[in-house]
Amino acid sequence: MKKRLSINDIASQLNVAKSTVSFILNGKAKEKRISNELTERVLKFIEENGYQPNQLAKSLSTGKTKMICLLVEKISDYFFSHIAYHLEALAYKNGYKIIYCSTENDPEKTKELINLLRARHVDGYIITPPNGIEAEIKALVNDNLPVVLFDRFLPGTPTDYVGLDNYNGTFEAVEFLISTAAKKIALVTLDSQQTQMLERRDGYLAALRRHHIDPFILEIPFENDVDTTVSQSLDFIKSNPDLQAIVFATNYLALSGIKAITEAGLHIPSDISVIAFDDHDVFKIFNPSISAIAQPLDEMAEQLFKILLDKLENKVRLKDLHKVIIQPDLILRKSTKTRT
Amino acid sequence: MKKRLSINDIASQLNVAKSTVSFILNGKAKEKRISNELTERVLKFIEENGYQPNQLAKSLSTGKTKMICLLVEKISDYFFSHIAYHLEALAYKNGYKIIYCSTENDPEKTKELINLLRARHVDGYIITPPNGIEAEIKALVNDNLPVVLFDRFLPGTPTDYVGLDNYNGTFEAVEFLISTAAKKIALVTLDSQQTQMLERRDGYLAALRRHHIDPFILEIPFENDVDTTVSQSLDFIKSNPDLQAIVFATNYLALSGIKAITEAGLHIPSDISVIAFDDHDVFKIFNPSISAIAQPLDEMAEQLFKILLDKLENKVRLKDLHKVIIQPDLILRKSTKTRT
């Protein structure tokens, strides 16, 4: 209950100016030509009495909070929570703390969150942007605040960006399926206009086009609950009984889709092959195990953090934009099988 | 790039004292008997010029940061990321932001994190404590900082607490299995001394004892990777060929265990029944779907937040400790079946 020691307390107890204490604490004793003797005395006192500077005061005067925010669609999603995990490890090593917020993909909520975070003077922003917040992102960039978008970007709004080569992900997955002699290959995706979803669709279409195969696309509404998604997937499967393979554009679509496939009485992979975009722990466990287009989560987090940190520490000019496109890993498991 | 408006700017531009502006902004105009005319003038100016108070300065002077920290074992875990999601929704509604940190169950790291968070003056703490940080928790409580533990507690360290009735969870699961005529029922758990794990074990043991049935327990080392867990589970299953049911003490143990069961060539539920502690999205999707002892995530988050908020807003005395024990839901799916 006793108050924490402040720099003023130290100064007055040692009969020294607080500026002197501040210099010593920040390793500027030499530079400011404080005698070794005094430096020792102050350090010893601090050691004995356990001083920890008040970060708030520090932040107020330096303008740096050593906090970054992580604004994702939904923190409980597999992908985002794992990115969050890796980011935090990096932040920890570098003295940063992370505030997370879920945008729910709602531009209005996201705008408000950005404003609240600005009021708190977070040092940097890592964001999976919903469409419709272009102006706010531009404002951040304009005010020289480091912003890295990831997973998807905002066309026409240049920023730092880390993302997967989504196009290549579905392209190669489909190429693989075709190589297993599949001819009728569907894509189950979201009715989303976000870039990552469009890229995944484009990769799928391009691979089919290359082989003169017709596409079959099911678009699931973004707001669906699981049961609705399952039943829509089931309808789709039933009305396309000759489907030989399905590529799912997200891992949760795959989970619902697999349930639908099972309910349709079909067997994976003998009746139908399955590849999911975005790996998931349980894909290994499933019987049969599920092939996936994996996003290297740790690499993404590392790139994200590096880009941000370089700007936070002025190793790089704010105006220089960095875009990192990461190649996916096509992980083939038992849900895809050469058909004869 | 232009600096944000500060209360000083407003005051000088309107030729008014900053204290006056502060009173008006905080709705104390009446109380401080500022004339309606001046109040209007200031509010109009702010409306037009878009002022947002600097939270850092506010925090420094009020001592309140409107930040709470969420210290969990690992933010990417299904259980924790979902709790995080629900907590954030509540925090958002109440003007709080959440900093998350993963303890990795390492007491030393946790101690350091607590110190860092104290330096940042977070208003409240929500923690899943590793054993070994009793002193730090006591120090927090002693310094009148609101702390709510959850998922597990520290015996001998009284605090607010929200947890599941773990004992009852496994007890009822085992009772159910016995009612399906299972006689040889194993528990696969972690080699952990944390309270939630001990309670789950105790519930299992008590139910068996009540029916004079012998226990079979497999303890998986906490640090195991997935493959090792699968292979240890497989060994266990093979060396107990007459097992009729397994209760898994966590959902990840269940996932590995199910893989092991499959690899052993056994069929769920005809050969062996399965119940997992802690539900998981994919349990519905699995074929067969997996029965689970579900923790009501939203209810836990709500209780956690309520207890914390009541203290943050002084609706309740800091010294009065609140313990909430939530009843689990035994969700029976296809992985458990009456045997004949």
Place this chain on the structure above:
DNA sequence: TTATTATTGTAAACAGGTTTGCAAATAAAT
């Protein structure tokens, strides 16, 4: 007219750090 009371708003201290510019004391140079 003088004293009292309302009315309205302000100055200054405070929270706890950082940083700039200068002062005092001592040593060296002339």
Place this chain on the structure above:
DNA sequence: ATTTATTTGCAAACCTGTTTACAATAATAA
């Protein structure tokens, strides 16, 4: 002995709010 240079450290301003204690003016009462 006086000037100059060097060493060492401090006072004060600043960051941006909140809050306490009081001041100035106008209105009312005696």
